[in-house]
Amino acid sequence: MAKTIRILVAKPGLDGHDRGAKYIARALKDAGYEVIYTGIRQSIQAIVKTAIQEDVDFIGLSLLSGAHNELFPGVVDALKKEGAEDIIVFGGGVIPEDDIPGLKTRGVEAVFTPGTPIQDVIDFIEAQRPRIESR
Amino acid sequence: MNRIDSIRAGELRAVARALTCVENDSGSREALIDELFPLGGRALVWGVTGAPGSGKSTLVDRLITRLRGRGSRVGVIAVDPSSPFSGGAILGDRLRMQSHAEDEGVFIRSMASRGYLGGVSGATGDAVRVLDAAGFDYIIIETIGVGQTEIEVMGLSDLVLLILVPGMGDEIQALKAGVMEIGDLFVINKSDKDEARKIRAEVDYVLDMKYAENPQDKNPVAMTAAALDQGVDDLLEAIDAYTEKLRSSGRLEKRRRDRLSAEIHRILAEKIESQVRGWLRVDERTQQWVDAILDGVHPPYRFIQKQLDSFFREAKVR
Structure with a gap:
């Protein structure tokens, strides 16, 4: 049987708009994943500690405040510091196209902007499955 | 450090990985549990159950705060249902407990029921073993919102808190349906609501009838408003007193033996x-x-x- 993939959906920083995060959490549940949802205004430390305790395979970060260039790589770096760099980080929200290459070089493996079909997110997750199952 | 030593030292990643091992029923699960077994048996295990929306997670959050105040380490297993259609799940219980996310003395793990029907997941018992071996003083199992048959938490816990709330329809139905036989302590949450006193009266009525012959054995009843942080200290006091009673009467020991025989x-x-x-x-x-x-x-x-x-x-x- 295929491993049940676990995903933490979290909102770092200060913006309180969680519709996108809730939408993605629901869609990922419907795709058969176990989604841990922690709500708004999470610190980087809280996100990383939660991800480790929950032993998730992915962290999906949602952000609309514009602080993605600090907060997304901040999560990647904090994971590294805790020895949990095998957890795959992806992001979503209002992210300018120009910022995406920079985020990817800093370890955010995929970035989904508004209007992305949910299937793209699922395809990305499934493409990582061999990596997760060989851990 | 090997896996067992890391778990024993409470190392986050090792504990989390061990929980995944029991949850996925990986090949090494039996060996893991056998090795952890002699390390456990010290934690007190509380089950927290009640209808959906009765405030279980919020109450657990407040209890964690109190237990941390005493210097105890707390492990939480929060169970939510898996979708019978997709097999996926949204595990949102820890949303209400995130104020403890950065606290090293608190370990919260969300579990999906994965088709298991007892209000917990099939791996919950072994997950308790892992947290026990990792040295948590208290382990709290928060069940799926309980109906009338999701009573398996009784078989996994030293004591069970049954959360009742006002405004959930014809209250006396729940009492008749036998849900009340689940709890050791009855907690009437949302006590700030008008009908809370009515529920209290009904609970007392049922318990007084049940224990007419031996009123000293009557289960404690507590009133809380977890969202307002009211009544939680009194509840904890009642839990402590009840635990002491379980211990001194030998019932705690008996429950643990029964658990092992099951x-x-x-x-x-x-x-x-x-x-x-x-x-x-x-x-x-x-x-x-x-x-x-x-x-x-x-x-x-x-x-x-x-x-x-x-x-x-x-x-x-x-």
Whole structure:
């Protein structure tokens, strides 16, 4: 049987708009994943500690405040510091196209902007499955 | 450091990985539990159950704060239902407990029920073993919103808090339906709501009837408004007193022995089933058997008995 993939959906920083995060959490549940949802205004430390305790395979970060260039790589770096760099980080929200290459070089493996079909997110997750199952 | 030492030291990643191992029923699960078993038995295990929306997570959050204040380490297993359609789940209980996310003395793990029907997940018992071995003083199991049959938490906990709330329809129904037989302590949450007193009266009425002969054994009833942080200290005091009573009367010891005997029966049943199934090659032969029974050649019970008889004959010879 295929491993049940676990995903933490979290909102770092200060913006309180969680519709996108809730939408993605629901869609990922419907795709058969176990989604841990922690709500708004999470610190980087809280996100990383939660991800480790929950032993998730992915962290999906949602952000609309514009602080993605600090907060997304901040999560990647904090994971590294805790020895949990095998957890795959992806992001979503209002992210300018120009910022995406920079985020990817800093370890955010995929970035989904508004209007992305949910299937793209699922395809990305499934493409990582061999990596997760060989851990 | 090997896996067991890391778990024993409470190392986050090792504990989390061990929980995944038991949850996914990985190959090393049995060996892991066997090695952890002698390290456990010190934690007090609380079950927290009640209807959906009764405030279980919020109350657990407040109890964690109090227990941390005493310097105790707390592990939480929060169970939410898996979707029967997709197999996925949204695990949102820890949303209300995130104020403890950065606290090293608190470990919260969300678990999906994965098709298990007792209000917990099939791996919850072993997950308790892992957290116990990792040195948590208290382990709190938060169940799925309980109906009338999701009572398995009783078999996993030292004591169970049943959360009741006002405004959930015809209150007395719940009492009649036997849900009240689940709890050790009854907590009426949202006590700031008007009807809370009415529920309290009903609970007292049922308990007074039940314990008319021996009123000293009556279960404690507490009133809380967890969202407002009211009544939680009194609840904790009641839990402590009840625990002391369980301990001094020998009932705690007895419960733990009962738990282990249920565990033994479960392991035995599992092992017998998997061995017999393997030997009889049940998976590959089922369709053949269905045909044989449908064709009217064999009636079902006698047919299966015949298969089993041949297994036992063979087993004796070997």
